[in-house]
Amino acid sequence: MNRILIVEDEDRIASFVEKGLRSNGFTTTVVGDGDAAYEYALTGGFDLVVLDIGLPGRDGFTVLRELREARVTVPVIVLTARDSVRDTVAGLEGGADDWMTKPFRFEELLARVRLRLRTAARAPEVTVLRSGSLTLDLRTRRARADERTVDLTAREFVLLELFLRHPGQVLSREQILSHVWGYDFDPGSNIVDVYVRALRKKLGAQRVETVRGVGYRLSA
Numbered sequence: 001m002n003r004i005l006i007v008e009d010e011d012r013i014a015s016f017v018e019k020g021l022r023s024n025g026f027t028t029t030v031v032g033d034g035d036a037a038y039e040y041a042l043t044g045g046f047d048l049v050v051l052d053i054g055l056p057g058r059d060g061f062t063v064l065r066e067l068r069e070a071r072v073t074v075p076v077i078v079l080t081a082r083d084s085v086r087d088t089v090a091g092l093e094g095g096a097d098d099w100m101t102k103p104f105r106f107e108e109l110l111a112r113v114r115l116r117l118r119t120a121a122r123a124p125e126v127t128v129l130r131s132g133s134l135t136l137d138l139r140t141r142r143a144r145a146d147e148r149t150v151d152l153t154a155r156e157f158v159l160l161e162l163f164l165r166h167p168g169q170v171l172s173r174e175q176i177l178s179h180v181w182g183y184d185f186d187p188g189s190n191i192v193d194v195y196v197r198a199l200r201k202k203l204g205a206q207r208v209e210t211v212r213g214v215g216y217r218l219s220a
Helices: 011-023 034-042 060-069 085-093 105-122 154-165 173-181 191-203
Strands: 003-005 028-030 048-052 076-080 098-101 128-131 135-138 142-145 146-149 207-213 214-216
Touching: 003 011, 003 034, 011 028, 011 105, 028 034, 034 048, 034 060, 048 060, 048 105, 060 076, 060 085, 076 085, 076 105, 076 142, 098 105, 128 154, 135 154, 142 191, 154 173, 154 191, 154 214, 173 191, 173 214, 191 207
Parallel strands: 003 028, 003 048, 048 076, 076 098
Antiparallel strands: 128 135, 135 142, 142 146, 207 214
């Protein structure tokens, strides 16, 4: 049974959507603010999110952006009163899978929910990355090395995920900077070296190899 998170601060609309989805066999959870929406969606316990934009706390755009930055790939259908082209484009480019405007017909929302779930089912999400005895669970955000559980900071997690998605590939410091930190750091900064040393300390010195003059790569 598919689990759907409904994020809507108007009780009347939330109840209408929840009743309609439940009557069609879905399990639903309703939250009314953006902060709760982010925390619930981050658990990985849902197959789809129906997301309003105008929310207390984080707005829908912020929730969507932060979920995608956290590598949460759950399908998101935005359901909002905002109907400008600018908002629609911002939402879709920000990671939404679909965009519907209010007022809406439930039959259309139901059809879009089913379509997104079918599409997601055809492309199963990779939730655990592996390289030898090293694993990274993207749902629980836990790493294991040689059967040891390893605690990582948020940046260390993103850095290790980058290495695991490119096993054996040499990544330059500039590539790592742009992926893990964005473009807010001076290319001459040694922040990459600092975090690589931290990963080596936690995972084992042999895990990340220095390619002199080029960058780093994850050892097999």
